[in-house]
Amino acid sequence: MTARWEHYEHGADIGVRGYGETLAAAFEQAALAMTAVIADPAGIDPREAVDIECEAPDPELLLAEWLNAIVYEMAVRRMLFGRFEVSIDGPRLKARAFGEPTSVARHGPAVEVKGATYTSLRVTRTDDGGWLAQTVVDV
Amino acid sequence: MNAKDLIQRGPCEWELPMSGKMRVPGLIYGSRALVEAMDDKVFEQTANVATLPGIVKAAFAMPDAHWGYGFPIGGVAAFDPAQGGVVSAGGVGFDVSCGVRCLLTGLRREDVMAVQKPLADALFERIPAGVGSTGAIRLSAERMDAMLAGGAKWAVAQGWGSEADLDRIEEHGQMLHAKPGNVSDFAKRRQRDEMGTLGSGNHYLEVQEVAEIHDAAIADAYGLKAGEVVVMIHCGSRGLGHQIGTEFLKKMAIAAPGFGLTLPDRELACAPIESDLGQEYLGAMRAAINCALANRQILTHLVREVFAEILPAARMPLLYDVSHNTCKTETHRIDGKEKTLHVHRKGATRAFGPGHPELPEPLRKVGQPVLIGGSMGTGSWVLAGTTASESLAFSSACHGAGRAMSRNKAASQWRGRQVVDELAGRGILIRSPSQRGIAEEAPGAYKDVVEVVDAADEAGLARKVARMLPLVCVKG
Numbered sequence: 290m291t292a293r294w295e296h297y298e299h300g301a302d303i304g305v306r307g308y309g310e311t312l313a314a315a316f317e318q319a320a321l322a323m324t325a326v327i328a329d330p331a332g333i334d335p336r337e338a339v340d341i342e343c344e345a346p347d348p349e350l351l352l353a354e355w356l357n358a359i360v361y362e363m364a365v366r367r368m369l370f371g372r373f374e375v376s377i378d379g380p381r382l383k384a385r386a387f388g389e390p391t392s393v394a395r396h397g398p399a400v401e402v403k404g405a406t407y408t409s410l411r412v413t414r415t416d417d418g419g420w421l422a423q424t425v426v427d428v
Numbered sequence: 429m430n431a432k433d434l435i436q437r438g439p440c441e442w443e444l445p446m447s448g449k450m451r452v453p454g455l456i457y458g459s460r461a462l463v464e465a466m467d468d469k470v471f472e473q474t475a476n477v478a479t480l481p482g483i484v485k486a487a488f489a490m491p492d493a494h495w496g497y498g499f500p501i502g503g504v505a506a507f508d509p510a511q512g513g514v515v516s517a518g519g520v521g522f523d524v525s526c527g528v529r530c531l532l533t534g535l536r537r538e539d540v541m542a543v544q545k546p547l548a549d550a551l552f553e554r555i556p557a558g559v560g561s562t563g564a565i566r567l568s569a570e571r572m573d574a575m576l577a578g579g580a581k582w583a584v585a586q587g588w589g590s591e592a593d594l595d596r597i598e599e600h601g602q603m604l605h606a607k608p609g610n611v612s613d614f615a616k617r618r619q620r621d622e623m624g625t626l627g628s629g630n631h632y633l634e635v636q637e638v639a640e641i642h643d644a645a646i647a648d649a650y651g652l653k654a655g656e657v658v659v660m661i662h663c664g665s666r667g668l669g670h671q672i673g674t675e676f677l678k679k680m681a682i683a684a685p686g687f688g689l690t691l692p693d694r695e696l697a698c699a700p701i702e703s704d705l706g707q708e709y710l711g712a713m714r715a716a717i718n719c720a721l722a723n724r725q726i727l728t729h730l731v732r733e734v735f736a737e738i739l740p741a742a743r744m745p746l747l748y749d750v751s752h753n754t755c756k757t758e759t760h761r762i763d764g765k766e767k768t769l770h771v772h773r774k775g776a777t778r779a780f781g782p783g784h785p786e787l788p789e790p791l792r793k794v795g796q797p798v799l800i801g802g803s804m805g806t807g808s809w810v811l812a813g814t815t816a817s818e819s820l821a822f823s824s825a826c827h828g829a830g831r832a833m834s835r836n837k838a839a840s841q842w843r844g845r846q847v848v849d850e851l852a853g854r855g856i857l858i859r860s861p862s863q864r865g866i867a868e869e870a871p872g873a874y875k876d877v878v879e880v881v882d883a884a885d886e887a888g889l890a891r892k893v894a895r896m897l898p899l900v901c902v903k904g
Binding site: 296298299300301302303326327345346349350353354357360361364365367391393397398399400401403404405406407408410425427428 | 469494495496501521523558562617671673678681695697830836839861862865
């Protein structure tokens with residue numbers, strides 16, 4: 290399976306979905322999908338690293354927790370992240386998010402993400418043995 | 429579950445009959461066309477809300493309802509604490525107390541059009557808007573707590589507005605029983621630099637012309653005159669409210685089994701009102717309401733400063749300020765008896781009718797202003813709360829047009845520049861830090877607001893008073 294992300298339709302908000310060979314890779318891709326709601330991830334220079342840790346009792350709540358941790362770091366640091374490295378050990382997630390301060394001129398950010406919701410929240414194996422991680426983010 | 433499952437009860441009233449674990453029926457307000465166009469998820473979510481403990485009378489959906497999370501956007505539900513009623517973080521939403529306020533100006537359209545461009549530029553320069561924007565205010569820990577306890581009343585005491593403003597805000601500008609101590613340091617940290625900012629997405633500041641008067645007597649009581657100009661501000665509790673929503677959604681989802689709650693949907697995460705977690709959330713949510721009230725008050729001050737420089741003849745009293753995403757403790761009459769209920773309005777407006785003691789004297793005779801945001805091209809509305817609304821939906825009405833198209837679809841259909849040029853051709857100036865943001869918010873991405881307000885009027889939820897058309901719009 291090739292790691293990739295996509296958006297899916299939701300009336301008012303946006304669904305973010307990541308695929309990867311491992312759970313961690315799917316979480317990295319879901320994070321990129323969320324970034325893409327705001328700005329093009331390819332246009333973000335990954336020159337600063339921020340460490341993120343979180344935990345939750347199950348993989349679905351962990352996905353929401355992970356995306357919300359990124360929302361928090363984006364908000365308080367006024368940064369955008371274009372690359373993620375995630376490792377997951379049971380209920381715990383450790384990650385590094387690489388990015389730079391938000392530039393309105395260069396990134397053209399469209400909309401803030403308020404939070405990752407539990408709407409259509411799903412973390413599951415795919416038919417080809419990989420992982421899918423998805424949820425709707427509130428904008 | 430879809431529109432075919434509904435039983436028509438009136439021209440704009442549809443019952444979703446009880447089935448499965450529903451404790452009460454659902455009631456959907458809207459014209460046949462609006463209801464048939466609603467996402468089936470609205471009916472499914474309304475039915476899910478109806479399963480929650482302590483729900484009173486029905487789970488309601490307003491004419492602008494659409495698929496939300498847990499509750500539909502446009503969902504209203506009241507819970508009785510004495511019957512094991514619950515409070516739901518998903519039933520309030522992430523942008524706690526997001527709302528609209530309307531300022532009168534006393535200016536004529538032509539006064540404003542003579543300075544339309546410098547006014548648009550000055551508002552855009554002065555009002556921080558968009559992703560990553562910060563305000564000029566930095567709050568220390570003590571001032572943060574004072575703001576969270578005091579709301580707009582705190583903002584006025586700081587010099588941002590006048591005492592007269594407070595009467596024209598729900599709860600007189602200050603939500604009581606807020607508990608700043610229940611707000612996490614994360615939420616406070618997110619808000620530290622965000623006071624007096626507009627945000628992004630569907631948040632905006634608009635200078636509008638009163639284009640049509642539909643009820644002359646009420647318009648007169650509101651001070652709305654055809655051809656005059658008003659300013660509407662739509663924004664909420666910014667990062668603080670978002671963080672509170674995020675944190676309590678998780679807490680309630682994890683705690684639900686311990687309360688014996690079987691949730692049909694994780695987003696319906698809730699806690700008994702009388703539990704420690706329920707009370708903790710209510711204290712934090714009320715603090716977030718105060719944050720939104722203070723934020724709109726500071727933005728009002730910035731708007732008044734800009735007008736004072738460019739159009740010094742403007743007198744800018746507040747017509748009213750309404751909140752959308754809240755859970756409020758209110759007294760309602762059920763089967764002839766007064767009960768204290770916790771009314772959730774998620775993407776819905778409180779709409780008190782004439783005579784309600786909460787309303788200031790000049791508005792009490794005619795009912796509460798209900799401010800309905802449209803889109804930057806189709807205009808907004810002022811409605812008035814009705815006496816009937818109390819028995820129809822716990823004095824609630826719609827809050828906006830509601831999206832008709834996803835953001836992705838809108839962004840692929842329009843370009844920001846194209847929308848700006850087209851609207852400029854119609855005399856509407858748009859200012860925004862984001863071209864894609866403009867495309868996502870293009871007028872065509874929204875439902876027809878006229879259909880929504882017509883349905884609200886016909887159903888008796890609120891009465892049409894005036895229609896506004898935009899002249900200048902600052903988009904977040």
